[in-house]
Amino acid sequence: YKGGLRFHPSVNLGILKFLGFEQIFKNSLTTLPMGGGKGGSDFDPKGKSENEVMNFCQSFMTELSRHIGASTDIPAGDIGVGTREIGYMFGQYKRIKNEFTGVLTGKGLNWGGSLIRPEATGYGCVYFTENMLNTKGDSLKDKTIIISGSGNVAQFAAEKCNELGGKVVSMSDSSGTIYDKNGIDNNKLDWIKNLKNNERGRISEYTNKYDAVYKHGNKPWQIKCDVALPCATQNEINEKDANILVKNNCIAVAEGANMPCTTKAVDKFIDSKILYGPGKAANAGGVAVSGLEMSQNSMRIQWNRKEVDSKLKEIMNNIHKQCELYGTEGKFINYSKGANIGGFIKVADAILDQGVV
Numbered sequence: 065y066k067g068g069l070r071f072h073p074s075v076n077l078g079i080l081k082f083l084g085f086e087q088i089f090k091n092s093l094t095t096l097p098m099g100g101g102k103g104g105s106d107f108d109p110k111g112k113s114e115n116e117v118m119n120f121c122q123s124f125m126t127e128l129s130r131h132i133g134a135s136t137d138i139p140a141g142d143i144g145v146g147t148r149e150i151g152y153m154f155g156q157y158k159r160i161k162n163e164f165t166g167v168l169t170g171k172g173l174n175w176g177g178s179l180i181r182p183e184a185t186g187y188g189c190v191y192f193t194e195n196m197l198n199t200k201g202d203s204l205k206d207k208t209i210i211i212s213g214s215g216n217v218a219q220f221a222a223e224k225c226n227e228l229g230g231k232v233v234s235m236s237d238s239s240g241t242i243y244d245k246n247g248i249d250n251n252k253l254d255w256i257k258n259l260k261n262n263e264r265g266r267i268s269e270y271t272n273k274y275d276a277v278y279k280h281g282n283k284p285w286q287i288k289c290d291v292a293l294p295c296a297t298q299n300e301i302n303e304k305d306a307n308i309l310v311k312n313n314c315i316a317v318a319e320g321a322n323m324p325c326t327t328k329a330v331d332k333f334i335d336s337k338i339l340y341g342p343g344k345a346a347n348a349g350g351v352a353v354s355g356l357e358m359s360q361n362s363m364r365i366q367w368n369r370k371e372v373d374s375k376l377k378e379i380m381n382n383i384h385k386q387c388e389l390y391g392t393e394g395k396f397i398n399y400s401k402g403a404n405i406g407g408f409i410k411v412a413d414a415i416l417d418q419g420v421v
């Protein structure tokens with residue numbers, strides 16, 4: 065099994081079950097041989113000292129180590145769990161088991177990690193968005209893009225949008241949203257990465273450095289855009305937000321986060337026939353490269369950046385093709401239907417082949 069660990073005060077069994085359920089079909093879509101799983105804790109790393117975070121990660125792994133293993137269940141990161149937390153947990157696992165195995169993914173490059181793993185979810189989401197736009201003879205070039213979140217997925221989604229010629233005008237965190245009409249270019253993005261990954265600051269601080277507007281308590285969805293990439297958390301786009309996006313002529317929404325759009329929001333996008341990429345397809349790049357990290361660990365080799373990135377791109381193309389295959393309705397591609405059917409068929413057939421208990 066494979067899926068992320070989440071550390072956030074909102075974590076409860078219901079959230080982990082929905083994440084685990086989605087993960088099964090997402091992993092199936094990647095075509096890699098992995099079942100789905102998910103885990104976490106309501107521990108809040110925010111405001112904790114380095115030592116408190118390390119102590120928690122070690123205690124968490126002392127228990128978790130009995131349930132996971134390189135051929136059993138290999139967790140990765142999710143909200144609140146990045147390279148730092150993976151490092152502390154990996155170190156503890158190694159201490160307890162006295163072995164160096166690829167039991168967690170998202171590891172640091174010097175101790176078994178894969179190139180492109182930090183970038184994979186964000187990059188993959190943007191590759192998928194580009195695929196969707198290509199079906200309309202369009203691309204991300206010169207598009208105005210809004211992104212929610214400023215964590216791992218959001219940062220690398222923004223980086224890839226910039227590379228493909230898009231203009232990212234908004235990012236956010238759980239306190240509020242910034243709007244930079246001139247675009248968050250890669251220099252500004254580097255500043256955000258340092259703020260969030262090292263200084264662990266708030267996105268509002270962006271306005272002390274750059275010419276931008278900060279709205280406390282707001283999400284980005286009121287800002288006029290061509291493309292919206294929700295990359296923060298679940299249920300962050302409701303029906304009202306979806307109505308605003310459609311009214312503002314947004315042409316594509318791709319989910320970097322897991323289930324960021326409520327069911328009614330998804331219905332609105334599909335009824336309006338705009339391009340809507342569900343998370344289990346659009347954000348599968350992260351787990352896909354985690355799968356590639358496992359392969360490299362087993363083979364005791366490290367692929368270079370270009371190799372991993374081209375494999376990621378190919379996987380995202382294949383996921384897009386599966387959505388087209390199962391989701392085409394006349395001239396419209398219902399990506400939600402396509403991803404659900406595509407992901408389900410492989411799992412259902414495997415269950416039947418292996419016997420039902």
Ligand code: NDP
Nearest residue numbers: 142143144185213214215216217237238296297321322350
């Ligand atoms: P991070 O912890 O790196 O970043 C999360 C971001 O979302 C932060 O900016 C955070 O703000 C914001 N956020 C968290 N909770 C809320 C909330 N309740 N309301 C508003 N904003 C919030 O996590 P990731 O980037 O790794 O994960 C983001 C999403 O992507 C999640 O849904 C995750 O499940 C999904 N995902 C992640 C993958 C990965 O590889 N990491 C793979 C596939 C999906 P603040 O700084 O204030 O906490």
